[in-house]
Amino acid sequence: MALKTCPHCGHNVSDQATKCPSCGKDPRYTDFQLEQQEQQHKKKRKMRRKTAVIIAVVAVACAAVLICLCAGRNMLRYKKGLAYRAVKDYEAAVDVFNSLGSYRDSDQMARLSMRDYIYAHPTSNDPISVKYADQLIEDGYGGELERILPRYFEQRQRTTTSLPSDAPRGTITHSS
Numbered sequence: 001m002a003l004k005t006c007p008h009c010g011h012n013v014s015d016q017a018t019k020c021p022s023c024g025k026d027p028r029y030t031d032f033q034l035e036q037q038e039q040q041h042k043k044k045r046k047m048r049r050k051t052a053v054i055i056a057v058v059a060v061a062c063a064a065v066l067i068c069l070c071a072g073r074n075m076l077r078y079k080k081g082l083a084y085r086a087v088k089d090y091e092a093a094v095d096v097f098n099s100l101g102s103y104r105d106s107d108q109m110a111r112l113s114m115r116d117y118i119y120a121h122p123t124s125n126d127p128i129s130v131k132y133a134d135q136l137i138e139d140g141y142g143g144e145l146e147r148i149l150p151r152y153f154e155q156r157q158r159t160t161t162s163l164p165s166d167a168p169r170g171t172i173t174h175s176s
Contacts, residue, residue, distance in 0.1 A: 007031070074103045081109060090117035091128060111141055118145060 003012045007030050009023040020027050026034065081096035090113045097110035114132035121129050133145050 074100055078104060078106060078109075081106070081113075085109070085113055085116070088116075088120065090114070090120060094132070111136060111139065115141070115145075118149060122149070 002015045004015045004027065005011070006013050006020040006023060006025070006027045008025040008027070009020060011020060011022040013020050013027045018026055018028065029037070077096055077100055081093045081100070084090070084093035084096060093113040094110050094117065097106040097113060100106035114136055118129050118132055129149065133149055136145060
């Protein structure tokens with residue numbers, strides 16, 4: 001291990017040292033070389049920042065475009081559901097509005113389409129009417145349906161189970 005003079009402060013340091021114990025600078029390089037290295041590091045940091053800003057701007061722009069496309073797609077599907085209602089294809093309208101989730105008032109439009117389907121098929125208890133009636137009753141919108149589908153409600157009352165107060169717990173009896 002040989003000693004050499006630090007080019008920055010003049011103290012003796014090991015020729016293998018990467019930091020002068022007196023001034024704290026790297027004795028392997030001159031002040032000019034260290035300044036050049038620092039300028040190169042600054043340029044790299046500046047480029048990284050620019051790159052990060054560009055990436056952030058592109059990401060925000062892509063997110064905005066995706067949001068607009070999704071909103072536009074939902075709007076188109078919503079209008080398609082309204083078109084189905086206009087031509088009285090209530091079953092297709094229910095499917096479209098249910099697929100939209102919480103977009104606008106699509107849940108209300110789905111319930112209206114279910115109700116309109118039931119109004120359009122008042123004399124039959126087809127499976128779709130029954131399914132829609134069950135859904136509307138479950139959601140708390142079945143009050144007016146009893147007038148439209150009396151046979152459905154009669155059958156529903158016959159098949160409901162009840163638990164009389166004198167029956168032992170755990171016993172289910174069917175009322176007729």
